[in-house]
Amino acid sequence: MIITCPYCGPRDSSEFVYQGEDGRTRPDPASTDQAAWNAYVYDRVNTAGEHEEIWQHSGGCRAHLRLVRNTLTHKISSVSMARHATVPRRRRKAETPA
Amino acid sequence: MVDQLSPLAPVLTPGRQGQGPMGVVLAEIAPGSIVQVAAWAGQESALIAIVRDATGLALPDGAGGGIATDTKAAFGFAPGKFLLADQEEGLAAALPKAVTSALGTVTDLSHGRTVIRISGTRAEWVLAKFFAIDFSLPALPVGAGLSTVHHDIFAQIQRSGADQFDIYVFRSFARSFWKSLCHASEEVNYEVR
């Protein structure tokens, strides 16, 4: 599997660590809603199909990425940085100004 | 000042291995300073300007952009994060004065990273044995850098010349990596300098 890190470009999945299902809501730190905390920690939709999830590019820039990946085909339809709204694009030599 | 003791000292023996032309040359370059600077979101260009003032190196924009001279090097390896190296000591002491907390942070890694240089016509071939990275010149232009990993060994790599790469590894892994690198270079003949 190849994941295209917004910063590093396309990289082998071996450089990444899966960090679980996205879309779970962590309650506000001060929240005392036990059910909401339980749900955050333990409960998963486990979608068969387009799945929102978090990966860390642990063997690269170490940023966490939000992916939409189809769990039936492993096809990745979107990748974005969890923390950084925008990142500069990686340049190839052909694009480098002379 | 006390000199740094390299983790490669007992295993780095200059000389040639193999008959015929040398496919690669392996060497340790021991910068006096290795410093990480990191900008808060939105402060990247301000930080790049400070790096230029402090080191004279003009970092190109673009992820992984970098520049290398004979004595200094700088490249981006993560969003807002840059690695700077200088043959002279002192960068770690100088930079925090310029990089305010409103801009970002400075972290001294002068002892924490070991820099191994691989050069020669077969350098891309040997590196390709370790890293799942496209090392071709168009994909990784001179000066550009990246972060990657070889199994457990995390590495930041800058292309410092057409046939030359500088590999920054964690000091504790350096000896293990060096041995592997020598082993992998046997196929193409190598010289240790």
Added chain:
Amino acid sequence: MSPRRASSGGLIDRSRSIRFSFDGQDFTGHPGDTLASAMLANGVSLFGRSFKYHRPRGVLAAGVDEPNALVTVLRGEAREPNIQATMLEIYDGLQVVSQNRFPSLGFDIGALNQLGGKVLGAGFYYKTFMGPVFGPLKGTRFWMFCEHFIRHAAGLGRAGTVPDPSRYERMNAYCDVLVVGSGPAGLAAAKAAAATGARVVLAEQDARLGGCANWSGGSIDAQPATEWAAGAAHELAGLANVTVLSRTTVWGYYDGNTIAALERVADHKATPRTGEPRHRHWTIRAGKVVLATGAFERPLVFPGNDRPGVMLASAAARYAAEFGVLPGEKIAVFTNNDGAYASALALREAGCSIVAIVDVRGELSAAARELAVRTGAEVLTGRAVTGTEGGKKLHCIQVQGFDVVTGAITGDARSIDADCLLVSGGWSPVINLASQAGARAEWNDRLQAFLPPKEAEGWVGAGGFNGTFALDAALAEGLAAGSGEAGETAPDPAGDLDMSPAPVFEVTAKGKAFVDFQHDVTADDVRLAHREGFQSVEHLKRYTTLGMATDQGKTSNVPGLAIMANALGKQIPDVGTTRFRPPFAPVSIGSLAAERYGEIRPERLTPMHDWHLANGARMYSAGLWHRTMIYGLPGETVEQAYVREAKTTREAAGIADVSTLGKIMVQGPDAADFLDRVYTNIFSTLPVGKARYGLMLREDGLALDDGTTWRLGELDFLMTTTTANAGKVMQHLEFLLDVIWPELRVHLTSVTDQWAGASIAGPRSREILAACVSGTKVDNETLPFMGIVHGAISGAPVMICRLSFSGELAYEVYSGAGHGTHVWKALIEAGKPFGLVPYGLEALGTMRIEKGHVTGAEIDGRTTARDLHLDWMLSKKKPFVGSMMMDREGLIAPDRLQLVGIVSLDNQPLNGGSHIVEQLDRDRPHGSVGHMTAACYSPALGRHIGLALVKAGKDRRGQRAFVSDPLRRRFGPVEIVSHHFYDPEGKRMHG
């Protein structure tokens, strides 16, 4: 008569000879020969024995589809079993032995299994060997008794047991276009892709490029196809943007066009060059993949179809054209399609006589008839081969009338003398890689074969892979696939041979008719599976083992399916096809382990590693790190050494290398706030220049890790973690910052390797520091407990924090890692007058047990802060990670395992991993209430002590119990006590 080398012809180098041996007998061949071609050239037709019935087997195919001719290659003491003779290039000194036979290939007593043929049908194991229900052989015993013999009878080759000295490597490659297969279509595709300037990799599993161009005749660009292929190969090899990989089998098609290939770099060499690997495992990330993998010819299923001398028609043609080998003198042909006629003619032209062509079809095409005439053979249409004769070599075949529609056999058998029978049952495109990529195969009635879908993402097909067999059309497809432009698929020109077979897969007559040759699966086995309800493709495979042998059913899948479809009265596509999975062909384990072979993980060394080794340290692994266990003196046991080290430390001073502790710089305006959120206690109040002990919980409320964090500046913290959890804690923190609290301005950087750490402990430690530290005082006022100062030792800058794991007055001295050994030596030197000793992890562990400090043995992912008496660290003033989860009912239950101390009452040593019981029962141990996490002899207490996690342990302090360790036969009385054995008030470390 026997197979032999023709006097001329072939692409081998007849000017040179190669000597090799088979079962100890010497043979010669030529460069360019495979073992199969060289053996045939020497007149040998018996190669091996089959899996179950030990039937004599020859060579059926000429390439990777070979099911029969498996051998073991000997390289010194190393053995390579189950190598296909058809894929093994000979070299000088090659040593090969046959396998699965006893005592010899010619006489194999295992062949007695044939007598039990009908009993040993598919699935027979499931129905017997269950043994008696009671008595000495009840339960699993009878089966295991039988199994012992079955295991020894089963299995093919024998693996080596000595380490394989060969070198294996891996390689990463990137390209725009990967072309798999170098037949005419593949070569055309590679040339076309190269012309566009793309980066191209061309992979060919054989040594020689060209594929069927090397043996199937025809001409391309007005030259013989063989010469065209050689020219194209030469041209491609000279292009800078093309990498040609011969002897390279593409075996895996993984997600994202990640392609796995095995290059057999040196298997054809007596000795590899220095540094040259035997195998190279390629991972190729390709923009586009051109699948030009061709097609496999299928055998026909009929009684005796496994006799040595029965060979695929295309394989025979290949032996003749490529290797100059004639597989027989008097050759018969049995076919259901026109393709075999071309093969027959090629053999005729190479010098064989074609005695008969048996064709199941009643009518022949004009083209086939014309070829038949040129072979000089008697043509028997509407006939089938219904049997073969000969022992270990074919003598003659039986031919009877055959109804192509009903499959009925008619008339008397006619014997025809022949020493070789060519068979052709049609062609199966090699769609394995496309299937791995997720493509669903589609049945094509005209070709009687599964074809790949036309449209696909990531790959495009060309040539025989698509079922396109005509040369011009295959070239056109290759050109289009390589250039990326839609080409026109030329229709099969009239007059070409019709490669579509009659829908005949099996001739049903008396005798064993093999579908899967290697696994000895017969047509009757398939029908038995049907009768017993194992009718889906997967059930058929699993019940009969059809297609599960090392050839993975390359020749047997479709015939097996056809026989099942026939039994079910269904069409073949209605029965289904199996999904192909990696690998396409067997792959050496060494290549997959590649460069990590022998050293699975890298070593992490501390800055002082070499000093430790030079000073008597015994090391062990702690994760990837090497750490000192003890610094043994001559003649000391491990226990004597650690007791001495711990005792001296408590009485004078000791020094330990703590560089492996995880160290993370936490920097930024929100760093203090962040630490308050992740630690259970408060860090924002920590003054600059002070350190604090901290505890982290997981999100689920259980303990994660502990360590000290040092405030180096208003916005700069140095966090330490345990050695084992450094990576885990870093990831935990990064996740929180990136995903949960992106608004916090905090940077995390691993600085574990930046610092060398030396822990100097003991009552004399302050004096030692005072003797060698410059630039700062180290007295109690300047450097109080948990204080931090900066100074220098022997000219190297150091940072000293006064903190203690041993319970003694102690300091951690941090210096730049490059100065680590320098500072360490200076400390050792300064410590000499004070009796300083270096100590290892065993002594460190002893002292921490005496103090009741927890480590990974207690923070084991199942314990809470309360279980470990760390409640005092749980702040009630703020929420923190885990604070809402840690008080759930299961985590505060009174009978949880809680940390206690254990003292041996019989003065015998205790063992980690022992259990604690209330009632001792040596014979039937039971009633465990907990277990010991660590144990040692305590020099400070003069007793054997340990820590334990015991049910409701807090309430049991002061009670008697027993240690019960049936594994090591250690039983004895103990007292459960507080885990603080030594200096519970902490006077010594605060002193």
Added chain:
Amino acid sequence: MREYSAYMLLRNALTGNRDWKPAWRKPDPKPSYDVVIIGGGGHGLATAYYLAKEHGITNVAVIEKGYLGSGNVGRNTTAVRSNYLLPENHRFYEHSMDLWENLSHDLNYNVMFSQRGCLNLAHTPAQFDDYARRGNALRHEGIDAELMTPTQIAREVRGLDLSGSQRFPVVGGLMQRSAGTARHDAVAWGYARGADRRGVDIIENCEVTGFLRDGDRVTGISTTRGEIRAPKVAVAVAGSTSRVMQLAGIERLPIESQVLQAFVSESLKPVLDTVITFGMGHFYVAQSDKGGLIYGGALDGYNSYAQRGSLPLVEEVHAEMLAMFPGLASVRVLRSWGGICDMSMDGSPIITTGPLPGMYLNCGWCYGGFKATPASGWCFAHTIARDEPHPLNAPFTLDRFHRGMVIDDKGQGATPNLH
């Protein structure tokens, strides 16, 4: 239907094997049953078998989407053991072991359960102590376990590299001699035949499309072959648990579906008698009666329903294999496959009533499901028949996660890919 025996084999051989009958019927579904079990894998079939055998409930249908045994029961490394750390786990798995020991007789089908032992290798003193803790825990429950020294190991396992020069020398091991392997497909087929002989309808190629409801209560299922009513509907679908439960409106569960790859080498003469696990990583291997080495490692580590693995994990598994058996470098891997594992949040299973009235749930097998097959079916049958769990599966509730009563053998917390 006839008993299988050596005598039957001989008799049939004399008549050309023409008289064998199907191992199980292929009936059409009836409109209603007493119990419907969704999932024709090992656990579903075993549940049906024990419902009939132990509880006399024979009006049962097993509904399978594909062919019988098409899930993990036919895609695993066949190891059977009970050497778990925590009492809830090892008591349950030991019951499974008891059932395994007589399974071939019980089913009149040779499942080839072979007690050739399972050896966990330890590579550091701390790990050795961990194994001692586990082994002693087993011994205190009357379950067999023994510690082995490197010398003893060297005597029993050929080709294993124990040498100190290697990166992770073997310092000892924990052996469970009663552990072993079984022929995986035979387990599915044996249970299917056994259940069928007792009257259970096994309905293949029948996919569940929804649940019939009366308010909260589940009253049956709709399938691609029509509606089937039943007062009790049991779900035992492993990797498909979330998908099936979502049909019943249960949107979230403490389950992630992940891929586990396994591998088979080419067939070799015997080289390995026991099941071996490597302690410095995640690797296990056994040799089948046919001669292939059957082995696997860690999960690929991400959610997937695709039954296809990734290349990096293939490399990791083989690297670990050679670290243990350096002589096998030139042996070749023949087949690989990927199974979908229902990973729970603590690595232990769920066998329970509910979560809706009329419904019963069996899932969370991670990659330990094969060895559990008999006990899982046995306990699940008990739970369905009595409407309450047996003491053996009472700890394996669905609400234990929220209540903090997890059974976490590996101590990894709610990170399923690390269990």
